[in-house]
Amino acid sequence: MLPFLSFLLLDVVTASYTEPVTEGAQSTCSSPGLNGLPGKDGHDGIKGEKGDPGQGLRDLQGPPGNAGSAGSGPKGAEGPKGAEGPRGAVGPKGDRGERVECEFRKINAEIAGLQSELRGFKKWVLFSTSEQVGKKYFVNTGKTLSFNAVKCSQFHASVATPRNPEENRALQKVAKDIAYLGIIDNKTQNRFLDLAGNRVQYTNWNAGEPNDTNNEEGCVVLLLNGRWNDDVHCHDSFLAV
Known part of the structure; x- marks a missing residue:
C-alpha cells in the first residue's frame, strides 16, 4: 500500500510544479491530496508447523463413575467347603435364669428316672405274685x-x-x-x-x-x-x- 501512495503523492506534486504561473498574479500554495482507498487483503499464507506441547500442570482426576448393572451370565459352581475355623473362646457365665432352667432339667430327668424305677417295681410286685405257665x-x-x-x-x-x-x-x-x-x-x-x-x-x-x-x-x-x-x-x- 505504501508504494502506491507514494506514487500518487509524487504525481500530485509533479503536477503542482508544472502548473503555469500567470504574470502579475500572486503565488499560491497547493494543499496535499487525500489518502487513497485501502488495498485488498492478500491470500492466506502457508500453514505453519505444529508447535511443541504446552508445559502447563495436569488437571486433577475426576470422580469414579456409577457402578455398572449386574451381568446376565449363569451362576458359577459352588466352591469347596472351607476348612473348619478355630474354636471360639469360652463365653461368659450365664445368669441365674439359665442356671434355674438347668436345675429344672435335672429335676425332670430325676423324676423320669424315678417313675421308670417305680414302673419296674410295680411289674416286679405284680409278677412276683403271679403264676407263669409257658408265656x-x-x-x-x-x-x-x-x-x-x-x-x-x-x-x-x-x-x-x-x-x-x-x-x-x-x-x-x-x-x-x-x-x-x-x-x-x-x-x-x-x-x-x-x-x-x-x-x-x-x-x-x-x-x-x-x-x-x-x-x-x-x-x-x-x-x-x-x-x-x-x-x-x-x-x-x-x-x-
Missing part, C-alpha cells in the same frame, strides 16, 4: 367286678381262660377265691365260647355242671376247688384275674 402270666387284680366291667377295665389283659390242667391249677393258685373265667355260656348254640368267639376245648366242670338251670346266656366262674360253675349271672361281682 402266660396269671395275675390277681384284687378287684371284684361284674363280667362286663372286667372286659372293659384298663388292665391291658384279657379275662383268664385256662387251656389245660396246668393253666387251671396256676389260675386257682393265683385267685384264691371265686373268679370269673373268660368263658360265656351261649344258650342259642348250646356251647361254651371264649372271648374271641372260639369254642372251648378244655373244661373242668364241677359235679353236676353244666346244668343250664338259668336257661339264659351266663358266665362261668372258677370255684375254690378249681372246678367250674356256669350257673352265674354276668352282672354279679366276682374277682377279676
Whole structure:
C-alpha cells in the first residue's frame, strides 16, 4: 500500500510544479491530496508447523463413575467347603435364669428316672405274685367286678381262660377265691365260647355242671376247688384275674 501512495503523492506534486504561473498574479500554495482507498487483503499464507506441547500442570482426576448393572451370565459352581475355623473362646457365665432352667432339667430327668424305677417295681410286685405257665402270666387284680366291667377295665389283659390242667391249677393258685373265667355260656348254640368267639376245648366242670338251670346266656366262674360253675349271672361281682 505504501508504494502506491507514494506514487500518487509524487504525481500530485509533479503536477503542482508544472502548473503555469500567470504574470502579475500572486503565488499560491497547493494543499496535499487525500489518502487513497485501502488495498485488498492478500491470500492466506502457508500453514505453519505444529508447535511443541504446552508445559502447563495436569488437571486433577475426576470422580469414579456409577457402578455398572449386574451381568446376565449363569451362576458359577459352588466352591469347596472351607476348612473348619478355630474354636471360639469360652463365653461368659450365664445368669441365674439359665442356671434355674438347668436345675429344672435335672429335676425332670430325676423324676423320669424315678417313675421308670417305680414302673419296674410295680411289674416286679405284680409278677412276683403271679403264676407263669409257658408265656402266660396269671395275675390277681384284687378287684371284684361284674363280667362286663372286667372286659372293659384298663388292665391291658384279657379275662383268664385256662387251656389245660396246668393253666387251671396256676389260675386257682393265683385267685384264691371265686373268679370269673373268660368263658360265656351261649344258650342259642348250646356251647361254651371264649372271648374271641372260639369254642372251648378244655373244661373242668364241677359235679353236676353244666346244668343250664338259668336257661339264659351266663358266665362261668372258677370255684375254690378249681372246678367250674356256669350257673352265674354276668352282672354279679366276682374277682377279676
